[in-house]
Amino acid sequence: MTNPDQALAQFQLGQLRASIDNLDSILIHTLAERFKLTQQVGKLKALHNMPPADKSREAQQIERLRHLAKESGLDPAFAEKFLNFIVAEVIRHHEQIRGQEAE
Numbered sequence: 001m002t003n004p005d006q007a008l009a010q011f012q013l014g015q016l017r018a019s020i021d022n023l024d025s026i027l028i029h030t031l032a033e034r035f036k037l038t039q040q041v042g043k044l045k046a047l048h049n050m051p052p053a054d055k056s057r058e059a060q061q062i063e064r065l066r067h068l069a070k071e072s073g074l075d076p077a078f079a080e081k082f083l084n085f086i087v088a089e090v091i092r093h094h095e096q097i098r099g100q101e102a103e
């Protein structure tokens, strides 16, 4: 048996989770679009013999995202870790594309 307080809490939890699900969908779609672009960057880099990683570009991105995170109330260290996580995967893709081009 649930009392009215518990029923209200369950309803609120359901509403919050529905919004979280919407935002998770946005994150996945956003990441998918980002990876489509970085695949094009990977092909361009392989074709023109450019190195997969660009540390100076990454430093600019980290600075920009840390600033945005601070403004938005997000932990800047988390924003930096998140970018590094994505960029590591992008570099792995770039290296794969480079290997395929060399075949």
Ligand SMILES: O=C(O)C(=O)C[C@]1(C(=O)O)C=C[C@@H](O)C=C1
Pocket (backbone or CB within 6 Å): 038, 041, 042, 052, 053, 054, 055, 057, 058, 061, 086, 087, 090, 091
């Ligand atoms: O901009 C580039 O040169 C990329 O390869 C893209 C990207 C990124 O995912 O944003 C990935 C690797 C680089 O080290 C820097 C940035």
